[in-house]
Amino acid sequence: MAKQSFKKALDSGKFVVTAEVGPPKGTNIEEMLHHIDLLKDRVDGINTTDNQSSVMRISSLAVCRLVREKGGEPILQMTCRDRNRMALESDLLAANVLGINNVLCLTGDYISVGDHVDAKPVFDLDSVQLIQVVRMMEQGKDLGGNDLDGPVKFCCGAIVTPEADPIEPQLLKFEKKIKAGIEFVQTQAIYDIDNFKKFMQYARKFDVKILAGIVLLTGAGMAKYMNANVPGIFVPQNLIGELASAPKGEALKTGIAIAGRMIKQLKDEEICDGVHIMAIGREGLVPDILTAAGL
Amino acid sequence: MIVGERKPFDEIKEMVQDHKKIMILGCGTCVAVCMAGGEKEVELLAAQMRLAAKLDGKNVEVMEDTVTRQCDREYIEPILEKARECDAVISMACGVGVQLLSDLIEEIPVYPALNTRFIGTNEVEGVWLERCMMCGDCVLGKTGGICPIAMCAKGLVNGPCGGTNKGKCEVSNEKDCAWTLIYRRLEKQGKLDNIREIFPPKKYGLHVNPIRQVNEAYLHAEMEEHHG
Numbered sequence A: 001m002a003k004q005s006f007k008k009a010l011d012s013g014k015f016v017v018t019a020e021v022g023p024p025k026g027t028n029i030e031e032m033l034h035h036i037d038l039l040k041d042r043v044d045g046i047n048t049t050d051n052q053s054s055v056m057r058i059s060s061l062a063v064c065r066l067v068r069e070k071g072g073e074p075i076l077q078m079t080c081r082d083r084n085r086m087a088l089e090s091d092l093l094a095a096n097v098l099g100i101n102n103v104l105c106l107t108g109d110y111i112s113v114g115d116h117v118d119a120k121p122v123f124d125l126d127s128v129q130l131i132q133v134v135r136m137m138e139q140g141k142d143l144g145g146n147d148l149d150g151p152v153k154f155c156c157g158a159i160v161t162p163e164a165d166p167i168e169p170q171l172l173k174f175e176k177k178i179k180a181g182i183e184f185v186q187t188q189a190i191y192d193i194d195n196f197k198k199f200m201q202y203a204r205k206f207d208v209k210i211l212a213g214i215v216l217l218t219g220a221g222m223a224k225y226m227n228a229n230v231p232g233i234f235v236p237q238n239l240i241g242e243l244a245s246a247p248k249g250e251a252l253k254t255g256i257a258i259a260g261r262m263i264k265q266l267k268d269e270e271i272c273d274g275v276h277i278m279a280i281g282r283e284g285l286v287p288d289i290l291t292a293a294g295l
Numbered sequence B: 001m002i003v004g005e006r007k008p009f010d011e012i013k014e015m016v017q018d019h020k021k022i023m024i025l026g027c028g029t030c031v032a033v034c035m036a037g038g039e040k041e042v043e044l045l046a047a048q049m050r051l052a053a054k055l056d057g058k059n060v061e062v063m064e065d066t067v068t069r070q071c072d073r074e075y076i077e078p079i080l081e082k083a084r085e086c087d088a089v090i091s092m093a094c095g096v097g098v099q100l101l102s103d104l105i106e107e108i109p110v111y112p113a114l115n116t117r118f119i120g121t122n123e124v125e126g127v128w129l130e131r132c133m134m135c136g137d138c139v140l141g142k143t144g145g146i147c148p149i150a151m152c153a154k155g156l157v158n159g160p161c162g163g164t165n166k167g168k169c170e171v172s173n174e175k176d177c178a179w180t181l182i183y184r185r186l187e188k189q190g191k192l193d194n195i196r197e198i199f200p201p202k203k204y205g206l207h208v209n210p211i212r213q214v215n216e217a218y219l220h221a222e223m224e225e226h227h228g
Helices: A006-012 A030-040 A060-069 A085-097 A127-138 A168-180 A193-203 A220-229 A237-244 A251-268 A283-292 B009-015 B039-055 B073-084 B095-104 B178-189 B216-227
Strands: A016-021 A045-048 A074-079 A102-106 A155-160 A184-189 A209-215 A274-278 B002-006 B021-027 B061-067 B088-091 B110-112 B114-124 B127-132
Touching (some): A045 A060, A060 A074, A060 A085, A127 A155, A168 B178, A209 A251, A220 A237, A237 A251, B009 B039, B021 B039, B021 B073, B088 B095, B095 B110, B110 B114
Parallel strands (some): B021 B088, B088 B110
Antiparallel strands (some): B114 B127
16 A cells, blocks of 8 residues: 555545554564564555653664565654754654655653653653754754755654643644644544544644544453543543443454444544554554454 | 752761761751751751761761851851861752852861752642743743743643643643643733744753853942952
8 A cells, every 4th residue: 555655645635544563672573574564555654653651662763764674654753752952853864864754743751651760851842843843954954053965855743632631732732733834643542533523623724634543442441541541532431331341352353343433434424634543562453453444 | 949858867877977076067048948958957867867876886976057058158157167177067958058068168078968859939838849940041921920841741842742631740640731730821811822832942052061150240340340
């Protein structure tokens, strides 16, 4: 599928599908390469997470290159947690020369939620400023005001949390990201499609492609856990009930069916421009989700 | 004010284990207010030191004193003579006090009894909260008098991250989300436009340690007086 660039897929007006791979902690990349193989021809872009959840892993940039070598279309996730502005700019240059042309700018989780609690949190820039830096470097300038010998070129995106509580400050930042010049948005996981429709009514005012975040539910326990512990995620009671009433050993299958059904509805009703599927450790199941969605 | 916290007794004891005549010097300003290094805390630490020495069968003389401000030469100078009679001083001031004292009695080691933590305010009795990071580029005029550098774990200047959670921070439910506070306050003031603009990256170039501030007008006037 990824025979055209992610940017072309976004511009084509088709229902865009992205997924993600989580770089491993260690040099054993066998399973991850297998996941890349499974995904590369079925999605329009593969995000590589950046020390996800503040847990140290292989760098997202290196994994993006592996995706590219395998013929996939990588989307570089860049957080502001671990690198100052010089390191971020340097990696943006590196990404471009390695054939990586898509970037997702994020703040990054705080250090203390991860596995290096005494590390120095950087946050020299925030996600809005990082988007500005990408656009500035496309004009041939770095943040120090110096000329680049060869500008960068990226399809640049960001995230939004449509279920954030309170929502107003979140939307204020969302609008800054748009002002800074993003072309696409991958949302935090959404489960309540009616709520999401309301968000989309608002978001449609802006010239930006919105890919709804789909996180695979593996069981009622996980859904309840996310409701209690993950800010900005809300799994409605009816879905929890559906997972709970699945026959023993079938909850995961139900989760796949739910994800597939949601994607199908988002596509059929043209609610948004695509989906971003996060299978969190179960990347091998993404093809099943796509099949369940009729994609 | 500067908020400090006393180090564990065993750490202090270990620092001064080779000394026989020790002065414990308190500071009567910030660290006295935050109940870490004032006169009362000097008294308590001195009692602990004497008791520990007795239990260890050591002959240690412990003297106590507290000055109004250890970050100010004029308050330290009167006790210098007494301090020089000792072979060590334990300062219960913030890190600034410890250093100034050490600069003034170079030949005698000065040990810190506190960990200096932040500048902040007294929330309720016994609770202090960091409120300023001394970034040198104040944005409070735009952010409703709530500092996003100090009050947001990530120091974000353009709005909340995705970890904002019902007015609390992703780091801890005990921390407020600075951006929820800022938004709500500016809403009340009818000043939300203040934060709709994109704030530029912070200028860390303003903060090259150690920062030195010079009042040129004052120096100039002084010079004129001397030469005039």
